[in-house]
Amino acid sequence: MRLWTVLSTLTLAAVGATLFAMTVGAVHLSPAQVWGIITGSGTPAQTQIIWEFRLPRALLALLVGAGLAVVGAVLQALVRNPLADPFLLGVSSGASMGAVIVFIFGSSVLGGLSLSMAAFLGALLALVLIYVLAQRSGRITPARLVLAGVALAYLFQAVYSYVLQQAQSGRAAQQVLFWLMGSLGGARWEVLPIPTVVLLAGLAYLLVQHRPLNALSSGEESAVSLGVNVTFLRARLFILTSLLVGVLVATSGAIAFVGLIIPHTARMLVGADHRRVLPVSALLGAVFLQLVDVAARTIAAPQELALSIVTAVFGVPFFLWLLRRRG
DSSP states (O other): OHHHHHHHHHHHHHHHHHHHHTTOSSSOOOHHHHHHHHTTOSOHHHHHIIIIIIHHHHHHHHHHHHHHHHHHHHHHHHTTOTTOOTTTTTHHHHHHHHHHHHHHHOGGGGTSOOHHHHHHHHHHHHHHHHHHHHEETTEEOHHHHHHHHHHHHHHHHHHHHHHHHTOSOHHHHHHHHHHHTOOOTTOOGGGSHHHHHHHHHHHHHHHHTHHHHHHHHTOHHHHHHTTOOHHHHHHHHHHHHHHHHHHHHHHHOOOOSHHHHHHHHHHHHHOSOHHHHHHHHHHHHHHHHHHHHHHHHHTTTTSOOOHHHHHHHHHHHHHHHHHHHHO
C-alpha cells in the first residue's frame, strides 16, 4: 500500500511538474492555457511554442532524470558503493568523450558511428577501466573505486578538451562546452524515440533482475551462495548501464549528481528492495530534473544556466553529508 501511494503521488507530481515547466519561458502561459493548447485550443503561435519547443523539452527532462536515477541505483548495487554515480565515477565523462569526438570531427572518424553509439562505447570503456583499476586481489574496494573514477574522469575530460581545441569553429566549441555541462536545449520530437525505447526496455529488464540485484547489494559472497552468476550479471549490467548513460549523454550532456541523490532518497521512502527502488527512483528523478530545468531557465533569465550548475547546489551538500554519515 505504501509503495502504491508513493508511486501514485510521484506520478501526479511528474504530471504537475511537466505542466508547470511548460508555463515557463519568454512567453508566459498559465497552466490553464497550456492544458487548453494540449487539448486543441490556443492561438497558432501558442500552439507552436508548446508543441514544437516546450513539450519535447519537458518530456526529455522526464526521460533523462528517470534514466540517470535508475543508472545511479544500479551502479550503487553493482559496485556496492553508496557514492557510485555515473558522473562521479567518470562514466558520463567517457560518454562525453565519445560524443564530442563525433560532434567535432564527424562520425567518419569513428567508422561511421552515430552520436549515441559513440557515447555508449565511451561509457562502456569507462566502466570497464574503472572495474579493472578498482580491483585489488580480486576484490573491489570503495576507496579505489572512487579514486579510479575520478582519475579516469580527468583523463577523459583532457581528451575531449583537446578535441575541442582542434575545432575549426570557436562558436561550435563553445556550444559543445555548454552542452557538456547539461542542457535540454536541443530537445526535439525526433530526439525522443531512442531514449524512450532504451529507458523503458532497460527499466523492464532491471525490474526482472531485481532479485539478483538485491543479492549483489548484500555482498558478492551472499550473491554466489544464492546461485547468482556474479561475473555474468556484472557484464550484462555494465553493458546496459553504459547504453543508458551513452544515450542520455548524447541527448542532454553530462548532468551531475542526479544518480547520486535520487536512489538514496528512494531508499528512504520505500526501503532497499530494487523492485521498489527502481520505479520510485525513475519517477523521483523525472520530477527532480524537470524542476531543475525550470530553475536553470528562470534563475538568470533570459540567460539559461547549465543543468549541472543547479544540480551541484543540491548534490555537493548531499555528497558531503553522505561522506560524514558513512564514515
